Amino acid sequence: xxxxxxxxxxxxxxxxxxxxxxxxxxxxxxxxxxxxxxxxxxxxxxxxxxxxxxxxxxxxxxxxxxxxxxxxxxxxxxxxxxxxxxxxxxxxxxxxxxxxxxxxxxxxxxxxxxxxxxxxxxxxx
Amino acid sequence: xxxxxxxxxxxxxxxxxxxxxxxxxxxxxxxxxxxxxxxxxxxxxxxxxxxxxxxxxxxxxxxxxxxxxxxxxxxxxxxxxxxxxxxxxxxxxxxxxxxxxxxxxxxxxxxxxxxxxxxxxxxxxxxxxxxxxxxxxxxxxxxxxxxxxxxxxxxxxxxxxxxxxxxxxxxxxxxxxxxxxxxxxxxxxxxxxxxxxxxxxxxxxxxxxxxxxxxxxxxxxxxxxxxxxxxxxxxxxxxxxxxxxxxxxxxxxxxxxxxxxxxxxxxxxxxxxxxxxxxxxxxxxxxxxxxxxxxxxxx
Numbered sequence: 001x002x003x004x005x006x007x008x009x010x011x012x013x014x015x016x017x018x019x020x021x022x023x024x025x026x027x028x029x030x031x032x033x034x035x036x037x038x039x040x041x042x043x044x045x046x047x048x049x050x051x052x053x054x055x056x057x058x059x060x061x062x063x064x065x066x067x068x069x070x071x072x073x074x075x076x077x078x079x080x081x082x083x084x085x086x087x088x089x090x091x092x093x094x095x096x097x098x099x100x101x102x103x104x105x106x107x108x109x110x111x112x113x114x115x116x117x118x119x120x121x122x123x124x125x
Numbered sequence: 126x127x128x129x130x131x132x133x134x135x136x137x138x139x140x141x142x143x144x145x146x147x148x149x150x151x152x153x154x155x156x157x158x159x160x161x162x163x164x165x166x167x168x169x170x171x172x173x174x175x176x177x178x179x180x181x182x183x184x185x186x187x188x189x190x191x192x193x194x195x196x197x198x199x200x201x202x203x204x205x206x207x208x209x210x211x212x213x214x215x216x217x218x219x220x221x222x223x224x225x226x227x228x229x230x231x232x233x234x235x236x237x238x239x240x241x242x243x244x245x246x247x248x249x250x251x252x253x254x255x256x257x258x259x260x261x262x263x264x265x266x267x268x269x270x271x272x273x274x275x276x277x278x279x280x281x282x283x284x285x286x287x288x289x290x291x292x293x294x295x296x297x298x299x300x301x302x303x304x305x306x307x308x309x310x311x312x313x314x315x316x317x318x319x320x321x322x323x324x325x326x327x328x329x330x331x332x333x334x335x336x337x338x339x340x341x342x343x344x345x346x347x348x349x350x351x352x353x354x355x356x357x358x359x360x361x362x363x364x365x366x367x368x369x370x371x372x373x374x375x376x377x378x379x380x381x382x383x384x385x386x387x388x389x390x391x392x393x394x395x396x397x398x399x400x401x402x403x404x405x406x407x408x409x410x411x412x413x414x415x416x417x418x419x420x421x422x423x424x
Binding site for chain 2: 080081082083084085086088089090092093094098099103104105106107110111
């Protein structure tokens with residue numbers, strides 16, 4: 001059931017993933033797996049994680065996101081986390097967690113602007 | 126005859142003296158009655174509930190305000206232990222401490238705050254004033270207990286504090302994608318928490334890429350407050366927005382450096398104006414003085 005909840009959409013050179021509301025540990029792990037598979041297949045230069053539907057999180061979620069961002073970086077892409085809600089931001093800060101190397105954006109629009117801007121930066125290393 | 130006359134005269138003088146004494150004692154009695162009535166009237170008029178207890182903590186009398194406020198009747202109260210009044214609702218540990226330990230030692234006590242949930246009248250916050258009186262005539266002790274009902278006042282004060290909490294953290298959108306949050310007064314954890322929530326919510330609502338937190342109105346800053354601000358900045362970044370701390374006064378700058386608080390990860394500016402100017406730059410906006418009319422007029 002969780003597997004159907006996640007779709008990795010390739011838009012030009014970017015992967016777009018919409019995280020379902022209330023993601024449990026299994027869903028988040030599956031998301032990571034799917035994203036990495038897609039990265040390998042398309043050699044995308046960026047990943048946008050749209051988490052605007054996510055209302056509540058535990059400590060596992062931000063940690064896995066940070067981890068995924070790190071893995072995506074290793075595979076040559078940048079990660080942008082888009083649309084985090086105020087509540088989620090507060091929880092994450094209170095838990096003392098960060099998103100590691102992931103960038104943040106207000107929404108997918110903003111994130112696409114950022115990945116556009118990243119192009120030269122991404123291609124140089 | 127002379128003897129008789131003398132006796133008569135003596136009797137008459139004694140009678141006069143007796144009359145005078147009676148008059149005097151009547152006057153004294155009236156004065157005493159007046160004094161008592163005067164005292165009683167004062168007690169009855171006083172808006173605060175007053176209760177007089179004997180040495181064994183039994184109720185001698187209480188004023189109408191006491192009966193009205195605590196919904197007990199005089200006939201069911203007088204002569205009974207204060208703790209037994211109104212279904213033992215006065216059996217409050219704090220009151221026991223006051224009457225049994227503090228009063229015997231100190232004679233008087235002022236503004237002793239007690240909170241109690243009364244079965245009949247609900248939660249009440251009270252200030253108790255007590256005084257031990259020694260009665261010369263009967264060689265006994267009495268305790269005068271004045272109760273001030275501060276429930277309303279306390280509620281009003283709390284409401285006011287809440288109001289201050291609410292109004293003191295406005296988050297204003299000043300441009301597309303720019304919000305300004307002026308902070309005023311001191312920042313404690315509770316206020317910062319609310320401020321953080323509001324700021325984050327408004328950033329999401331207005332899709333703002335830049336949030337200016339202006340601390341011109343903040344008199345002093347301590348380590349804890351600085352940490353709260355850093356947390357807020359961290360949370361805002363998670364949303365995908367930037368925070369600028371503006372209005373850093375010389376005094377605040379000195380304090381921050383002396384406390385060893387590292388705000389290097391944060392964009393700070395001395396004034397809100399400088400912050401706005403930088404924001405415009407970040408958003409690729411430019412403000413130009415509109416002087417075309419002036420030039421066209423002169424040419």
